[in-house]
Amino acid sequence: MKFETVTEFTDYLYHLPKLHEKSDLRYVKRILAELGHPEREVKCCHITGTNGKGSTAYYLSNLLQKAGQRTGLFVSPFIVSFNERIQLNGQPISDQELLAIANQVEDKIAEIQKTEPDFSLVTFEYEVAMAFLYFAKQKCDYAVIEVGIGAEHDKTNVITPAVSLITTIGLDHEQIIGPTLADIAREKSGIIKKQVPAVLGDIPESVKGIVEDKLEKEDSQGYWLGKDFSVMEKDQQTEISLPQKYLLPAMPEAEGKDAAMALKAFSCLGLTLASGDAEAAITETTVPGRYQKLGEAPMLLLDGAHNVQAGEKLLRYADQLAGQRGGQVLVLTAMMKDKDLSDFLSLFQAKNLLLTSLPYPRAAKQADFPAWAQEKFPYEADLKLALDQQLQQAKKNDIVLVTGSFYLVSAVLQLVKKNRQTK
Numbered sequence: 001m002k003f004e005t006v007t008e009f010t011d012y013l014y015h016l017p018k019l020h021e022k023s024d025l026r027y028v029k030r031i032l033a034e035l036g037h038p039e040r041e042v043k044c045c046h047i048t049g050t051n052g053k054g055s056t057a058y059y060l061s062n063l064l065q066k067a068g069q070r071t072g073l074f075v076s077p078f079i080v081s082f083n084e085r086i087q088l089n090g091q092p093i094s095d096q097e098l099l100a101i102a103n104q105v106e107d108k109i110a111e112i113q114k115t116e117p118d119f120s121l122v123t124f125e126y127e128v129a130m131a132f133l134y135f136a137k138q139k140c141d142y143a144v145i146e147v148g149i150g151a152e153h154d155k156t157n158v159i160t161p162a163v164s165l166i167t168t169i170g171l172d173h174e175q176i177i178g179p180t181l182a183d184i185a186r187e188k189s190g191i192i193k194k195q196v197p198a199v200l201g202d203i204p205e206s207v208k209g210i211v212e213d214k215l216e217k218e219d220s221q222g223y224w225l226g227k228d229f230s231v232m233e234k235d236q237q238t239e240i241s242l243p244q245k246y247l248l249p250a251m252p253e254a255e256g257k258d259a260a261m262a263l264k265a266f267s268c269l270g271l272t273l274a275s276g277d278a279e280a281a282i283t284e285t286t287v288p289g290r291y292q293k294l295g296e297a298p299m300l301l302l303d304g305a306h307n308v309q310a311g312e313k314l315l316r317y318a319d320q321l322a323g324q325r326g327g328q329v330l331v332l333t334a335m336m337k338d339k340d341l342s343d344f345l346s347l348f349q350a351k352n353l354l355l356t357s358l359p360y361p362r363a364a365k366q367a368d369f370p371a372w373a374q375e376k377f378p379y380e381a382d383l384k385l386a387l388d389q390q391l392q393q394a395k396k397n398d399i400v401l402v403t404g405s406f407y408l409v410s411a412v413l414q415l416v417k418k419n420r421q422t423k
Contacts, residue, residue: 002103006095009102010082016123028125028155034108035129038136042072042143044159045265048151048191049167049201050184051310052258055287056167057146059262064142065089066281067271072135072143074128074156077304077406079288079413086131088138101130101137124148128155142269152190163268164191164220166211167261168202170309171340181207189214197268201225201261223264231260242267246279252291252317254310289409291317294416298327298394302413304406306339311347311403318401327397332356332390332412333404334383337364344404345373352393355379356386358407383411 003009020027032039045060047053057075064071071089078084083092093101105126112119121129135143142162147154151166169185185207192198192214200222203211215222223229229242238256240246240263251259259282266273273281286292291314294300301321305314318329331353335341341364345353355377357363366379380386390400402412 003099003106006082006098009099013123013126016121016126018122018124020122023153025153025155025158027119027121028128029158030112030119031105031108031121031125031129032132032158034112035105035133039132039159041136042132042140044161045142045144045163045165045269046147046156046159046161046191047145047165047167048147048154048188049165050170050188050307051305051313052167052201052254052261053146053165055255055258055290056165056261056265057144058285058287059259059282060165060265061087061090061144062281062285063262063266063273063278064144064271066277067266067273069141069271070139072131072138072140074131074135074143075146076127076148077410079406079410084288085127086134088134088140093134097134098130101133102126104133105129122155125155128158147191150184150187150190152187154190157190160193161196163265164193164196164198165261165265166191166198166200166203167258168309169204169207169211170202170307182210185210186214192218192220194218195220197221197223199223199225199261199265199268201257223268225257225260225264229260229264231256244275246275246282248279248282252313254313254317255287255291289406289413292409292413294413297396298330298391298398298400299325300391300402300412300416301399302402302409304409305403306335306344306405308340308343308347311344314401314403315347318399322397322399325397325399327395327399328352329399329401330354330390330394331401331403332386332408333402334358334408335364335404336360336362336407337368338362339364339405341368342370342373345370345377349376352390353377354386354390356383356408357381358383358405358411360407363405363407383408384415387412387415 061073073087086093145156147156198220231240236250238248238251240260289304292302303314305311322329331348331351334356394400
């Protein structure tokens, strides 16, 4: 098979299975070996966390670029196009390069199948193999690698990185890496490698011991947020201390912590960057689908939060922002039905919230939402009508918060772009 277009490739990719019968790394290791172990050719920064890993990855990537490093970035999910998943120096991979590496991976799969006819890759393994192959071909100095789910059993966990990061530990994907917080902490601690420094963010006290045990076992130095580095609001600015101080424009609490994680990880790499350049790298970073603002009257605030930990921080920020504008927060939400719908929606009980849906098999329809939410919140199945309804209800100084899924954020961004093009 030879892929001729990106659409042809992505259609094929999304029809691959999502999981193997056994959750191990032998398949991804096998394809990487066949490709000549590209994952060993680039120094990597490996990031996991229930929330914040995407933002931290973007901040760290920008810091590395500012320091003159040729930098790869592998993130998920994408917001507008698949090419965003694999980036070089802040630019998504081109269609031509994407197809070239996809066809190279496909050729190697065919080679393996000659002697191992049952060999196959799941979707994420295919993406991981492509990312490492591209970064090696581009001779990257560093690649910032965001895990898919978990860490120990994640398909990206085939590297010995230069630094490991755990941004947060909370409840999400419990059916895959849970069910308990301790199970999730053990899984995410799998990112910690022998004598590799680890930067640690919002880790609940109840599971810190699990992370500390893993650090001790691997003889790794841990750097803890709140102990070895800190972030605070000061005079309407965000101050990060490593102990070197960085002053940034006021940021949402969660984003300030993510920026601090990136700065601390950068400091572990032995690279140098003047504080002004480091501050510029952070402030110039746009994280798609995270605390993203569009328009002013009313303002759209888009964020892919889909669990309680992220939702609480987002709502706190939205309320604060609305207060500064003298307005209120209206909410538009669609979610995937495998998420914790009831607990997430309960955060917004005091809000004017409209439920909607998306044309995906995993997307929750009206009947999938908990009974109390169906009673309390109105539902409009058509996303465009739902968005128009909330925007029309909103006053000029209000905020329409779009949250619950990155798929929702992506769809709304595309609707907004389409509206602008037709005006």
